[in-house]
Amino acid sequence: MTDLSEAVAVQDTAKIGPPLWLLAELTYRCPLHCVYCYNPVDFAKTEDELTTEQWFKVLREARELGSVQCGFSGGEPMLRDDLEVIVAEAHRLGYYTNLLTSGVGLNEKRIGALKEAGLDHIQLSFQDSTREMNDFLSSTRTFDLKRRAADMIKAHGYPMVMNCTIHRHNIDHIEAILQLASDIDAEYVELANTQYYGWAQVNRDQLLPSREQLERAERITNEWREKHGNKMKLFFVVPDYYEKRPKKCMNGWGNIFLTITPDGKALPCHTARMLPGLEFPDVRTSSVREIWYESEGFNRYRGTGWMKEPCSSCPEKENDYGGCRCQAYMIANDPAAADPVCDKSPFHNRITEVVDRAQIAGNAAQVKPLIYRGPKESLQLDRPF
Amino acid sequence: MAITTATVPKVGRNFRIQWEPAQDAYVLLYPEGMVKLNQSAGEILKRCDGAANVAAIVADLETTFNAQGLEADVIAFVELAEQQKWVDVT
Ligand code: SF4
Numbered sequence: 001m002t003d004l005s006e007a008v009a010v011q012d013t014a015k016i017g018p019p020l021w022l023l024a025e026l027t028y029r030c031p032l033h034c035v036y037c038y039n040p041v042d043f044a045k046t047e048d049e050l051t052t053e054q055w056f057k058v059l060r061e062a063r064e065l066g067s068v069q070c071g072f073s074g075g076e077p078m079l080r081d082d083l084e085v086i087v088a089e090a091h092r093l094g095y096y097t098n099l100l101t102s103g104v105g106l107n108e109k110r111i112g113a114l115k116e117a118g119l120d121h122i123q124l125s126f127q128d129s130t131r132e133m134n135d136f137l138s139s140t141r142t143f144d145l146k147r148r149a150a151d152m153i154k155a156h157g158y159p160m161v162m163n164c165t166i167h168r169h170n171i172d173h174i175e176a177i178l179q180l181a182s183d184i185d186a187e188y189v190e191l192a193n194t195q196y197y198g199w200a201q202v203n204r205d206q207l208l209p210s211r212e213q214l215e216r217a218e219r220i221t222n223e224w225r226e227k228h229g230n231k232m233k234l235f236f237v238v239p240d241y242y243e244k245r246p247k248k249c250m251n252g253w254g255n256i257f258l259t260i261t262p263d264g265k266a267l268p269c270h271t272a273r274m275l276p277g278l279e280f281p282d283v284r285t286s287s288v289r290e291i292w293y294e295s296e297g298f299n300r301y302r303g304t305g306w307m308k309e310p311c312s313s314c315p316e317k318e319n320d321y322g323g324c325r326c327q328a329y330m331i332a333n334d335p336a337a338a339d340p341v342c343d344k345s346p347f348h349n350r351i352t353e354v355v356d357r358a359q360i361a362g363n364a365a366q367v368k369p370l371i372y373r374g375p376k377e378s379l380q381l382d383r384p385f
Numbered sequence: 386m387a388i389t390t391a392t393v394p395k396v397g398r399n400f401r402i403q404w405e406p407a408q409d410a411y412v413l414l415y416p417e418g419m420v421k422l423n424q425s426a427g428e429i430l431k432r433c434d435g436a437a438n439v440a441a442i443v444a445d446l447e448t449t450f451n452a453q454g455l456e457a458d459v460i461a462f463v464e465l466a467e468q469q470k471w472v473d474v475t
């Protein structure tokens with residue numbers, strides 16, 4: 001959700017603030033195979049996961065610097081048998097702890113143990129509202145399991161926070177998705193359009209909705225808000241491909257977000273490891289303090305000093321810090337370029353070409369088969385995005 | 386609900402208030418989000434424990450900070466906090 005970035009947006013930019021938000025990606029392993037998975041396409045090449053003790057060290061060092069929101073994600077974090085122990089340590093250190101899960105692997109025993117460990121919040125992701133679509137898009141049979149997970153989450157007194165990634169294949173089911181959210185008594189619902197990183201970039205033409213689809217979905221979401229009021233808080237996020245200004249990615253590079261990958265790399269955002277020519281530190285050999293304040297990986301794109309034209313002389317540079325470095329690299333082939341979503345970027349046409357194609361239903365690029373995320377596919381593709 | 390001196394506010398169940406030395410402030414934490422509170426908001430909110438009513442919170446603040454006439458400010462803040470769902474009131 002976006003509230004955090006707004007709440008802390010008023011910061012003294014001259015001074016490097018603390019990494020308020022720590023994202024602990026506990027594993028890249030996942031029983032699902034989402035076609036828009038945000039994990040690196042070459043995830044299967046990564047080796048040893050951090051041990052429990054190493055995660056304790058990360059949690060302790062980040063907390064000392066001022067980290068306070070802690071997300072546990074993956075892959076599927078439930079696949080770590082030590083999840084409960086890690087959560088307990090985070091809780092003891094004073095973090096607000098969030099678990100981002102597909103719900104697979106959640107059972108009475110584990111949710112009881114997580115509650116006991118002090119877990120504050122669970123965000124449950126759904127692929128779509130119907131069993132068929134959910135199972136098709138994640139290439140598994142998980143829908144009933146998720147419904148049960150939702151019941152357990154509620155029974156343990158957690159707020160029901162539901163996330164559904166939206167794209168061309170499920171956006172027309174928005175009513176049903178909202179109905180499902182309401183059936184499971186969701187308090188917060190994030191209807192986030194796919195952002196084009198990782199596997200979503202591989203499947204981009206197949207996933208980007210048309211303008212008409214987007215407008216319809218947004219209209220229906222607004223109507224739902226009017227009809228049902230604030231009981232369920234709905235967040236609808238449009239794909240940035242439809243914008244003319246980039247998002248303020250991660251609220252600025254190295255500004256508040258710190259991601260630790262399953263194999264111990266420290267990143268300013270969970271997709272940054274794709275960037276060429278940047279060495280990201282390893283938490284096994286560097287302290288979080290060195291990583292955050294001193295490493296080249298975190299300092300390279302901090303603030304605005306690194307910018308080139310059109311960003312460097314742009315009056316809006318403090319608003320968006322030039323957008324996303326990964327998107328600049330993927331599309332303009334230069335991580336220091338303006339995010340091509342910006343219409344001042346000389347490469348903006350590479351975005352609009354994709355958007356234009358999305359308006360023509362059934363074109364050749366869209367009907368290519370979707371590539372499901374999986375270790376075999378990862379090794380075959382053998383590329384970062 | 387209209388807030389009066391008899392209202393009893395309590396920090397909402399999905400929220401937690403805590404002192405953060407790194408930010409030199411009280412913060413209100415909730416699912417995937419955080420609000421940094423200014424000093425008076427922090428002092429009021431940490432007293433919203435579900436036991437004290439607004440009158441007691443005002444009295445406590447006036448003693449602690451050796452001040453007077455805080456009632457209107459406290460009521461205004463509790464109104465805002467209730468709208469934001471930061472507190473439940475009874
Ligand atoms: S996006 Fe899907 S496949 Fe990727 S980690 Fe999440 S649940 Fe697993």
Ligand code: SF4
Nearest residue numbers: 310311314317322342
């Ligand atoms: S030119 Fe750069 S700084 Fe200006 S709006 Fe575009 S991306 Fe942002």
